[in-house]
Amino acid sequence: MNWLLTQLFGRLPIGWLQLSHNKGRLFAAVSGVAFANLLVFMQLGIMGALNGSTVAPYAIIDTDIILSSQEGNTLTDSEHIARVWMLQALGVAGVADVSPLYIGNLPFTLDDGTSVSLLVFGVNTTQPGFVSPAIAPLLSKLTLENTTLLDEGTRGMPTSVIDGLKAGAPFAFEASGQTLTAVGTMNVGGGFLADGMMMVSDQTFLQFFGSRSSAAPDHIMVRVADGVSPETVAARLSDVLPALTVRVQTNEAAQAADLSFMSSERPTGIIFGFGVFMGILVGLVIVYQVLSTDVADHLREYATFKAMGYGQPFFLGIIFEEAIVLAVFGFIPGLIASMGLYAGLVAVTGLPVTMDASRAILVFLGTLTACTISGAIATRRLANADPADLF
Secondary structure (H helix, E strand, O other): OHHHHHHHHOOOOHHHHHHHHOHHHHHHHHHHHHHHHHHHHHHHHHHHHHHHHHHHHHHHEOOOEEEEEOOOOOOOOOOOOOOHHHHHHHOOOOEEEEEEEEEEEEEEEOOOOOEEEEEEEEEOOOOHHHEOOOOHHHHHHHHOOOEEEEEOOOOOOOHHHHHHHHOOOOEEEEEOOEEEEEEEEEOOOOOOOOOEEEEEEHHHHHHHOOOOOOOOOOEEEEEEOOOOOHHHHHHHHHHHOOOOOEEEEEHHHHHHHHHHHHHHOOHHHHHHHHHHHHHHHHHHHHHHHHHHHHHHHOHHHHHHHHHOOOOHHHHHHHHHHHHHHHHHHHHHHHHHHHHHHHHHHHHHHOOOOOOOHHHHHHHHHHHHHHHHHHHHHHOHHHHOOOHHHOO
């Protein structure tokens, strides 16, 4: 390590030698930084899972523009919109086709007593172009009454059921006093609002949700003609439809709006964001305490260097060296522990908690910055020290 740091800094690694001289303090400091990294990683991971589950439903539909009620918040947290606007949208230049989308939450209990809650998407089975290409070939199976496509990633669902469905064996279960038969699968995954998702025909949806009306879907999906920009058609729809009642968004804009709402207005998103801030604050305090104590313990040695003519940049270099060592040594175990906990969360909850390179790089740069800032603060005492007063 001494040789490596000597080559890296072009001088004797004074900062590393000072840190490694007291093994107990070094271990405590690295553990503190690792814990701060772990805290930030977990908060970012859960926030990422929240964002991922928020936009996951968009993967099962295929639409260019979405018409929604202005009173709704997200795709799955929406109010009803009048079907009459679907007919009016058809008359707008550039609109190729429209289709209603119904969304509801259906709880039921399995034979073993496990309670499962599914987001149900009701679609027009005669319009396969409005569902994802992976689901479209299976849509004809839903023309039969009370049939459904079940989410492979549904929490609490026995793997034998999913394996049987993939092999072609139907799975019947009761919900709301009626029998539903799963005849195929789709791969979406559970989220914070439900354990999984399933797709049914619009007629089956209305049968299970008796209070709902075909005249009031949750959203209206719009496909634009080939060669026409969705943004252009969305602007035309906005001019025609009542702005106080109907929200017109392209698919991409709707996803971005959902993410913004969940992260800035929902309590869960705000809490996770605050957790990230607390992790950074913990790391700052820990590193500052370590470096400040190190400066105090070696103040006489630093004063000697200062009396010999070394300036503040030299001392900053030493402290920054220590900060970099702590950042790197603390980041590695924090990353490894986080990946293990991510895997555990996925296994237990089914949430899409994944570690990607961009998140790891972001946390490492944040750790490096936090440690550097702490080091800069810790050297203030040294900058004001007078060598004559220390001897």
